[in-house]
Amino acid sequence: MTDWSDRLARIVETAVAVYNRHDTTTAAPIPDEPVLFVANHGFGGVFDLNVVAFGIAHRASGDDRPVIALTHQVAWQIGVGRLLEPFGARPASRKTADDALAEGKHVLVFPGGDVDAFKSWKDRNTVMFAGRTGFARLAMEAGVPIVPVVTSGGGESVVALHGGAALAKTTGARERFRLSRLPVTLSIPWGINIGMVGLLPYVPLPTKLHTTFLPAMRPQPDEDVKDYAERVRATMQAELDHQTRHRLPIIG
Numbered sequence: 001m002t003d004w005s006d007r008l009a010r011i012v013e014t015a016v017a018v019y020n021r022h023d024t025t026t027a028a029p030i031p032d033e034p035v036l037f038v039a040n041h042g043f044g045g046v047f048d049l050n051v052v053a054f055g056i057a058h059r060a061s062g063d064d065r066p067v068i069a070l071t072h073q074v075a076w077q078i079g080v081g082r083l084l085e086p087f088g089a090r091p092a093s094r095k096t097a098d099d100a101l102a103e104g105k106h107v108l109v110f111p112g113g114d115v116d117a118f119k120s121w122k123d124r125n126t127v128m129f130a131g132r133t134g135f136a137r138l139a140m141e142a143g144v145p146i147v148p149v150v151t152s153g154g155g156e157s158v159v160a161l162h163g164g165a166a167l168a169k170t171t172g173a174r175e176r177f178r179l180s181r182l183p184v185t186l187s188i189p190w191g192i193n194i195g196m197v198g199l200l201p202y203v204p205l206p207t208k209l210h211t212t213f214l215p216a217m218r219p220q221p222d223e224d225v226k227d228y229a230e231r232v233r234a235t236m237q238a239e240l241d242h243q244t245r246h247r248l249p250i251i252g
Contacts, residue, residue, distance in 0.1 A: 001066075005086035013056045020049065020153065020209045021252065024057040028215035034101045035147045035216060036139045037067065037108040038232055040127045040240065041117040042154015042209075043185075044198025046075045046084070048117060049154040049209060054108065057149070057211040068100040069108040074177045078199060094138065101142050108149075111135045111229075117198060118181035120163045124155025125244045127237045129229070136219075136229035145216035148236045152243040156250050157204035158187035158197055167194065208252025210243050 001009065016022060037058075042050040051069070058067060070092035075081040081089065088108075090096045097107045110116060115130040127150075139146045164182035173179040173195070182195035188203040190196070214235060219228045 001088065002086055009055060009087055010059075013052060013059065016049065016052045016209070017056050019206055020053075020204070021206075022053060022056055022209040022211065024060050025210070025212040026057075026061055027212060030061055030063045030147060030213065031145055031216050033144070034065070034104055035106050035145050036097075036101075036135065036142070037106060037147050037149050038135055038236070039108060039110050039149040040151060040236060041110050041112055041119075042151060043117065043119070043124070043156075043158050043160060044154075044202075045072050045114055045117040046078075046080055046199050047201050048198060049157050049204055049207075050110075050151045050211075053151045053154065053209050053211045054149055057151075057213060061213060063106075065104070065106050067106040067108050068096065070097060070110075072113060072178070074179060074199065077177055094134075097138055098142065101144055107138075109135050109138075111233075114179050114181045118160065118163055118183040119155060120160045120183070121155070123163070124160070125152065125240055125247075127233055127240055129233050133225050133229035136232065137225045140219055140225060140228065145218050146232055147216050148214040148232055148239070149211065150214065150236050150239040150243065151209060151211040152240055152247065153207045153209040153252065156207040158185050158202060160185050161192075164195065171195075205250055207250045210252070212239055212243070214239060 069089045071089040111129045111132045116128040162184040167182040185197040187197045
């Protein structure tokens, strides 16, 4: 980050930390080497509280290695990608990730993409990777550990009435923007909206956020990509279940 982007990030993180009563748990120190942070979405792709929650938790961890966040191409298609680049966002690609790791930087990825980002309210506490395994292959081939990062509460920042898979297909959003979801939401200030909340800024409800950095994971002997990816997802789901077991919506 540049000096000005770091200052702005600190202001946003402080505001979210107070407004959303953010708590952080670090279950184990972050390894002193480049890692692949694997995180879950709350709600939203470009504008998601879970992204800010990661920033708060990472800063609190004391780890000062730069982080490159792999971000859906739609951010650049709607004209906000370049505004996010000073904060470490880059268009998601294998080359971007490989280059960042080779430079000694961390990489942050949300493997569930829009499937995880635009979940309906009933699925808000489910880690949805939709069978995607590319993140596990990346970590295995780059020889870096995966550090799972789990945040609860972000899915309650808006009321997602419907995931909108059929809408994405019928409107052509899947082909034009690579979006498989166009959710129907109720949010501030947009009211009932189709598709744009989370791509454009919204005022989140004062939902309590909690982020946990789990211990680093590496592939087990003879473990293939699919099994490694599922083990990471299952570990994250178990942590999200733990965080939300006695949770009251928004209150925490």
